[in-house]
Amino acid sequence: MTIKAFVTGGTGFIGANLVRLLLKEGYEVRALVRPQSNLDNLKNLDIEIVKGDLNDINLVEKIRGCHVLFHVAAHYSLYQADKDKLYESNVLGTRSILNAAKQANIERIVYTSSVAAIGVGKPGEIVNESHQSPVNKLVGHYKKSKYWAEQEAKKAIINGQDIVIVNPSTPIGPLDIKPTPTGDIILRFLRRQMPAYVNTGLNIIDVRDVAQGHLLALKKGMIGERYILGNKNLSLKALLEQLSLLTGLKAPQQTLPLWLPLTVAWMEETLFSPLGKKPSIPIDGVKMSKQPMYYDPSKAINQLGLPSSPIEIALKDAIDWFSNNGYA
Template structure:
């Protein structure tokens, strides 16, 4: 495979590049800064300097490639809608335009279970669950629009597939785990309703496994959920996840109903009054982390041969060992 990767300096992108190179594939990765150039080069890719703002400038980087993995996205819990729309929707439009113009044959979009967030509880959902017209929150709604766009342009000449990992975690995470750690250390962390509900998860290695299989075997115009297998109790998993960083999650808890109300008020106040910073809790955060969210990856297992080979136990051991290696040693 000759692959082009967007978002190659990000968590999923770096791991994707490493996996592609490990099996002998040629990889070119989009890099918009000197820091990104260094990151994708270290991962093993040939950097292609540019960004998502111009399809014509993207096209030369994709020429000669047969597959594009689109992992770039604006992933925030709060921010200006214009930033989400420009990166997640308009950026995806331009990557698709450039890929088709360059003669790329297959396109794999890294999507998310968040595209389904509309207030209904997501319990054991599969790919037949309809994507709402306007999911709750700027990140879910723009990712949903991007996914619809990707799947809608599938054709015999240009195969497009989406993968939806739920709760991507693992060594090198620069998003979720650091946010949890910071919340505990700043004494802002609390369980919602005790936190004893189920959640699906997806180690980054399993996300990459699914993306590679989607590139090879995915049916055009289809989406596939990716998980670590059986759901876990959210509180148990987060407690173990934080423990790998030497952090105690504690026992502070807020009733789920109160958390939901506070999240709704936060969206309303910050969204209408344009207050500085971000609300203490958004509806998107509560709906994704404050109650059960479980999805089925049976379709990926059946159609792609997906296994989710990295176990949760292995992933936790890696995180613990990595933290121990990076922690300052004392005599």
Template sequence: MILVTGGTGLVGAHLLYELTKSGHRVKALRRPQSNTEWVRKIFSYYTPDADFLFSQIEWVEGDILDYLSLEEALNGVTSIFHCAAIVSFHGDDHDIMLNNNVKGTGNLIDAAIHNGVKRFCHVSSIAALGKTQDGSEITEETYWTPSKRKSGYSLSKFFSEMEVWRGIEEGLDAVIVNPSIIMGPGNWEIGSPKIFQSIWKGLNYYTKGISGFVDVRDVVKAMILLMDETRFEQVKNQRFILNAGNLSYQDFFNKIADGLNKPRPRSFASDIKLHIAWRMAKAGSFFTGKRPLITREAVSGTNQNNQYSGEKITRTIGFEYRSLDSSISGIAEIFLKDMVLPSAK
């Protein structure tokens, strides 16, 4: 029996699809207010049997902040995929995000050890990695260093990862994946899928920074392969960057625009323009009472060159990534269909 946390998110939903398609027995932890219909919707992108596969999931109400609910959810579970995390680049969410992501991971680690879980996969992020000084590719050995400029999200992912390493020291066998920017179809209102919607609506600004990108299907494929009992002994207690390639944000936006048959963004957003923009958005939020659309955390580093190496998993288990071009065009095709057909509510 496998337990998945964060099953209603982009990675979790795609993971549930792959697990149910392969016939695994799966439990998925959900909060009472969670909307599982986006999971069914994501299944429908890939199969006409979405309803049947969705019915194979055993949904368990619980919360990673509620240790007792985790104890109940782990009954009979031998493997855990921990995908649950709050992702936010709003300063107001700093403390909530740290509490949820770090304490929640710690609770799950403790419950896993107490219940004798044999395999644990933690979804971390490149945000938990350091930066190189010479512009060379960032690897699993490039360690995170504290800084006042670190976002709350980066802090939460780093300290969540520390909870996993603590669990390993206490006897848990685990593997950590550090995906770069994850591309995939899902709720077009949030996360990386929102970029497709923004460009569809006419986003005219781009930045010149470089970062890593990876298809969500590659992320879940890698997780499942790493957790397979035939190779887990080889990879356990290690971390793996998942990155199909590095692109400038300008190139990334251009490829999306081309896939959507929309004009490419034409105006360069320099650091000075971005600084002014997030300052003005923050000031405006005082009058509107709404959250600013642009924050310092969201735009920080978007003109920096950060390149990542996803080669370790290729060297270790022969993993192969989809091309970024095929990923972007495929997601764009799904987006365009969603613009015609009714979306999940």
């Protein structure tokens, strides 16, 4: 029997790569897309598309007939003006779809959380799934909303649902349609709009490995367990140097003192945003860069078989995709 997967967030970066992997592996896919969504990432794919929202009252009927659910959809924003939208989509939307999945007799769910929900340790510390920053220490409403959304998944598990939680770190690669903040770093580098950088770091992973991690979690993950889907801890400086090697463009050499982007971000979000000017830098994004966000993905590597593809390939494919699709 062919397994039918219901996927939320299929138009986005991780979701679009996951949909392609599922099709390649012989799954049938039904994707929930919002009426206003850009469908470019799903063009010419042999999938069933249903229009709707995570908080729709008729969500059960849209899911019914599927066997498994990948709940990938989330609202991502670091801007403080988006606070209400973050909680409505990420927390209430997760509660809604998990409840609908229970009524529709979904057999197993992979819930896409984020390392954002885990938080960070002491400066420079590499943390794993057992770490949890207190929710009041998580920087910004995006991270807090992902924490509370993960609590919705844990409540559903206690109430008998078969749910595995995955926590992707920072994916890079093709189909970054929005783009993500990391994709935006790559784009600003390609456009030569990055004269300096802040002294921070990230855990980077090929987005196609993240998609594999979702499928491996479905097949091998333990109910209620968290799995960090990550690969390589890199300073932002090292990431920019890697981009320089791949493109021949010069990497910025100057570091920015944190107070400078923080001041710009505060002015843009507090003074100019109410006047209708979209801020270019979020305050919370600058605050997050105060310390490196480094993670240990060994649990997913050892227990699920998460691949660790070379970051250089993912970066090159991201560069090529942005260039071929008119971004750079």
